[in-house]
Amino acid sequence: MRGALALSVVSAVWALSSAACSSASLEEQTLLRFFVAARTLDSTVIRKYATIGFNPRTEGIVQTFTVKSVGPASQDRKEVTIEAVVLDPQGMRARRTLVATFERIEGRWLVTGLRQTPASQTSREASSAPPN
DSSP: OHHHHHHHHHHHHHHHHHHHHTTOOHHHHHHHHHHHHHHTTOHHHHHHHBSSOOOHHHHOEEEEEEEEEEOOOOSSEEEEEEEEEEEOTTSOEEEEEEEEEEEEETTEEEEEEEEEOGGGGSOHHHHTSOOO
C-alpha cells in the first residue's frame, strides 16, 4: 500500500509539472488538478477546482485524459468532453468518454458535474467480442 501511495504522489507531481510546462487550456489544467487531488481524496484541494468529488475507491483513478471538445459556453456554463484512461477499483484499465460540466462560480470556472457517456460504459473487451 505504501508503494502505491508513493507512486501516486510521484505521478501527481509529474502530471502537475508537465501541465505547468505546457500550454494546456484552462479546462485541461482544472481537470488535471481535480483528478490528481481525487487520487488521494484531498478534499481541500478538490474544493479549489470542483464542487463534486471523484472517489478512487468507487469510481477509479483517471490516469490520463485528453480534451476532445469544449462545448459552447453559455454565460456561466459549458461542457468539456474528454477521453480518459481510468484504472477501475478492481485494477482494470478502461477507456472512457467523460463529460465534465463547468460552471462559473464567484468568478472561477469549477467542475460541477462529471458523467460517463453511455457508449463508453462498455469495456473494450466486451465490445471486441465476436458476434453470435
